[in-house]
């Protein structure tokens with residue numbers, strides 16, 4: 001268990017202080033795209049410098065270290081209870097060390113006990129699988145961007161959005177319009193078409209586990225992703241809503257079955273401080289490989 | 293790039309326009325939810341704090357004790373400003389603020405107060421906790437620490453070249469409104 005505790009602490013530290021390479025590359029690319037001397041370019045330069053500084057000082061990229069979401073793929077027979085206990089202690093230790101802010105508040109009393117552990121926090125998503133190795137991924141999801149997430153129920157008359165792909169496109173682009181720069185853009189969208197209200201949002205967040213430059217294997221969803229990305233970047237919202245070409249860095253969409261009676265489009269917005277990391281663990285719980 | 297230095301006079305503030313990139317050197321006071329509600333409801337400012345011709349920063353910083361017993365800021369990014377919309381106008385009016393720094397922008401009541409009393413809204417880059425902490429050269433003091441706790445207290449930061457953008461000026465113009473409208477139009481033609 002010692003090795004697992006160390007591994008999870010390092011996973012938390014690295015996720016909080018270091019942006020994954022695919023995201024860094026996308027930010028650098030957008031910096032090149034923006035016209036020199038614009039406010040958008042200045043904002044992206046500050047973002048880029050912030051990423052460097054955080055890594056160098058091993059300090060949180062953003063002071064809001066977000067909701068702590070663990071995604072664990074593990075073989076049959078894996079002890080989820082033991083894992084959760086070790087992970088919870090790792091979260092509390094990471095908070096003491098300053099890798100995470102004291103960021104978890106009792107919703108009824110308003111008290112913050114400084115541990116980042118409580119009902120529903122951190123959140124765990126376990127998936128059993130046949131292969132013998134263990135994979136742990138971590139997403140730190142900021143609050144400002146979580147607040148601009150949106151769930152649409154189609155048909156939606158005010159958006160003229162029907163229960164088809166065009167209706168989904170209208171809903172997703174409306175979420176981008178309403179968010180403006182308030183979710184600390186340039187943002188990344190995770191979207192789920194279908195599901196119920198809870199699974200829709202949950203699956204929309206799993207899209208943040210994908211690489212930014214991957215392509216959706218489903219041709220219709222791939223087309224929609226590319227289209228929404230291109231269209232959003234033509235709206236002139238820009239980084240922080242300062243205007244410019246970079247409103248979004250990526251769009252990732254999945255679909256789940258729905259009931260005949262409902263048709264939800266759930267949109268989660270991730271800020272530029274896109275903190276996700278993951279690792280493979282060996283049988284002792286030591287990190288054998290980083291995933292991003 | 294405009295370099296804004298004290299005193300933050302009405303004249304200097306009125307000269308600023310939406311879209312100006314500004315670097316602020318001088319004292320900033322932090323204040324977030326608790327401070328706004330407290331002042332709005334008639335709470336007294338600690339005697340040493342003078343917000344007249346001052347700048348208020350929507351920020352709940354992470355501040356540590358250093359070896360000499362002083363304070364060191366380790367993260368100092370802006371927090372979302374819109375939560376203070378019900379209170380901000382009165383604080384601008386009654387305490388004579390010349391600037392408010394935050395993120396995400398504010399709305400009509402604040403914009404009107406900026407116009408009437410000579411104040412602007414500066415937008416800092418959200419999430420840039422490390423870059424902005426580096427611009428805080430010194431923590432001069434802290435007030436209401438026991439009452440509100442560290443993130444909600446009034447911290448006095450001495451800053452050097454703290455980078456912001458004017459997104460709401462003292463002439464009734466808000467970048468947030470203009471970009472919302474232009475992006476709404478751009479979207480309508482792409483649906």
Ligand code: SF4
Pocket residue numbers: 062063064065066141142143144145146183184271272273369418419420
């Ligand atoms: S939205 Fe993201 S970048 Fe902005 S303050 Fe929250 S966590 Fe930080």
